[in-house]
Amino acid sequence: MKTVLVTGASSGMGKATAERLLADGYVVYAAARRVDRMRDLEDLGATVLAMDITKDDDIVAAVDRITSERGGVDILVNNAGFGMYGAMEDTTIADARYQFEVNLFGLARLTQLVLPAMRAKGAGKIVNLSSMGGRIYTPLGSWYHATKHAVEGWSDCLRLELKPFGIDVIVIEPGIIETEFGHVLIEPMLERSGKGPYVDLAQKVAGTTRGSYEAGGSPASLIAGVIADALKARRPKTRYVAGKYARLLITVRKLFGDRVYDRVIMAQL
Numbered sequence: 001m002k003t004v005l006v007t008g009a010s011s012g013m014g015k016a017t018a019e020r021l022l023a024d025g026y027v028v029y030a031a032a033r034r035v036d037r038m039r040d041l042e043d044l045g046a047t048v049l050a051m052d053i054t055k056d057d058d059i060v061a062a063v064d065r066i067t068s069e070r071g072g073v074d075i076l077v078n079n080a081g082f083g084m085y086g087a088m089e090d091t092t093i094a095d096a097r098y099q100f101e102v103n104l105f106g107l108a109r110l111t112q113l114v115l116p117a118m119r120a121k122g123a124g125k126i127v128n129l130s131s132m133g134g135r136i137y138t139p140l141g142s143w144y145h146a147t148k149h150a151v152e153g154w155s156d157c158l159r160l161e162l163k164p165f166g167i168d169v170i171v172i173e174p175g176i177i178e179t180e181f182g183h184v185l186i187e188p189m190l191e192r193s194g195k196g197p198y199v200d201l202a203q204k205v206a207g208t209t210r211g212s213y214e215a216g217g218s219p220a221s222l223i224a225g226v227i228a229d230a231l232k233a234r235r236p237k238t239r240y241v242a243g244k245y246a247r248l249l250i251t252v253r254k255l256f257g258d259r260v261y262d263r264v265i266m267a268q269l
Helices: 012-023 035-044 056-070 093-121 142-165 181-193 196-214 220-232 246-267
Strands: 003-007 027-032 047-050 075-078 124-129 167-174 239-242
Touching (some): 003 093, 012 220, 027 035, 056 093, 075 093, 142 167, 181 196, 220 239
C-alpha cells in the first residue's frame, strides 16, 4: 500500500482528500496544526500529526516518523495554505513574508525532505494545491496571488528536475470551494485596507467575496476526487482545473488578454 502525507488536513480540501484516499486504500498520514480537528480522520484509520508548515522542527519530525514507520512518503499532497488579502501598500512586509512561508517555503522544505526516499525507490508523486489564483488575479490579492503564481512556476521546474527519477509533479487549480477561505480572508483584509485610500475597493471586494461564498462553491470532495483520479492515472496531467469559476476565468484571461480580463473582474465589484 502506498503511503500518503496530506498537509492542511484539519478542514476543507485537505480533510476531504485524506478521507477519500483512506477510502481508496492508501496509508494516510494527516498533518495540520489543529490536531483536535482531525480526530475523525484518526477514527477512519489515518495517523494524525501535529505540524505547523512554517516550523522546520515540525516538518523534520513528521518526515522522520513516516520514514521510520513506512520507509518514506510515496505521495505528498501539499495542501496547507491560506489566503491573505489587503492592498499591497497596506500589507507589512512581515505579513507578506509569512504568506510566502506558508504557501511556498514550507511546502518546498517539506518536499525537499521527502524526495530522498522517493528517489531511492525510483517513484513518487508530488501533488501541489495551487489555485485558479495561480493563473489569474484579483484586486487586493497581490501577495496571495504572488505565492500561487510562484507555486506554479516552482512546480513546473520541479517536474523537469524529478522526471529522470520517476517522480511526477501534479498541480491542482481549484476555483471557489466550500471551505473556510472566504471567511478567513475578509476580516483581515478590512483591518488592513478598510480605512484610507483603498477603503472603497476593500468594501467592494468584501461584498463580492461574501456573495460568492454565500452563493455556494463546489464541494471540497470534488477536489479530493480530482486528486484521487490523478494519482490513479498512468500518466497524469501536469495540471487539473476544477471548481466553480476556475475554468471560466482562466479561459477568459487566456483567450481575451489582460485588459479584457481586468474589465471583467472589476465589473463584478
